[in-house]
Amino acid sequence: MAGILSPEEWQVVALSLKVSGVAILIDLPLAFALAWLLARGRFPGKVLLDAIVHLPLVLPPVVTGWMLLLAFGSNGPAGRFLLDTFGLGLIFRWTGAALAAAIMALPLMVRAIRLSLEEVDRRLESAARTLGAGPCRTFATVTLPLALPGVMAALVLGFARSIGEFGATITFASNIPGETRTLPLAIYTALQIPGSEGDVARLAVISVLLSLAALVISETLTRRSGQRKAGHAL
């Protein structure tokens, strides 16, 4: 198995998994809070917040990357703050690739969680309240378990999106071997070198397999939650 890929290629795969894993872990609490606000909140400017959250989905990724540079670059206010306070550098670092992936995956995760929250039957929450559960306990024992398949689907979708992230990453974090050269960047690099079609093909196959696995898992989770809801309606 290990012989299929060169050590450098294994490094690319490991880096991609690390960057994507960290990206969705950063995203999870943020996406849940935003999804909750958008699904349940009633406040002025909700439409605007909704639009801003979705922006990375429709902007050219290179623009998102450039905006990340402005904010999180060494002269950007957020970048300076992170570096001075936590010693956390982002430019040319895998942490920067993770941030870029997190921003790009956020809209998809918010959407998935929001949909699952909107599908939770609020009447079940009322029932829990009359049975003696306060708002927090109702959330923990009724709302969250019922929304959980959507949260899992969001993690998988976000992971898949992060694995595929290219434009914002190469713009913001650059293409440094071992630091920010994730799968798509490695494929892009290999494509620039004549005679490395074999490398491209192997990396592409890995991309396809990872994405396919993510989609199958996400679909299974969504379907399982659908069955449960259908069962309840009977």
Added chain:
Amino acid sequence: MPFDVDIALQRGSAHIAARFRVGPGLTALFGTSGAGKTSVLNAVAGLIRPDHGRIAVGDEVLYDGATRLHLAPEKRACGYVFQDSRLFPHKNVRDNLLFGWKLAPAARRWMALEEASEFLGIAHLLSRMPRTLSGGEMQRVAIGRALLSGPRFLLMDEPLSSLDEERRGGVMQVIERIRDELALPILYVSHDRREVDRLAHHVVTLGPEGTRVTPGIRTSDAPAARRAALRPVPSIPHSP
């Protein structure tokens, strides 16, 4: 007075007003659809807040517009049986039944799981998931879940309406037994004259011309006294 209600509230374009004081036993909230019967029940449960007025059950005031008192639903110790059961789809029957039981302070529990499932004839269903139950079974479980939460009174919103004629009889008997043997004050919403005639000690009719209270069956026989014989039921602690 078990139920002492005098409230007004606005639901969409409908203005709902209800005013009644009734004694122990089962009180039917009767009226055409749209008269606001369910809204009144939700206000007593604390799920909606009236615009003004007052709600007291027994000697406890649950809502008072004048003093801005509005107890949260979880503080009212009401057992609410909804029209559509509202069983938690991700929990099996046992966990549904024990949901409120676990949250109730030990002193307020007056029924144990075994007792409730025996009483309702659902002991064989405990490990089933709600989606596998029939409508009648679901409604029995919903009633059991409400009883096990240690309620001081019951609210029932057309608990028979989603059932076919055959299953109706069984659940109706269960309700009669709760009324007579457990002697809990019950506020029962219905638009079915036959149900009301058979079950209610007091009939509260909601309508545009105001609230009318009329006596139902056996008012003198309201079972307040008998409850002492049954309560407190020795509660067998159930280890979940």
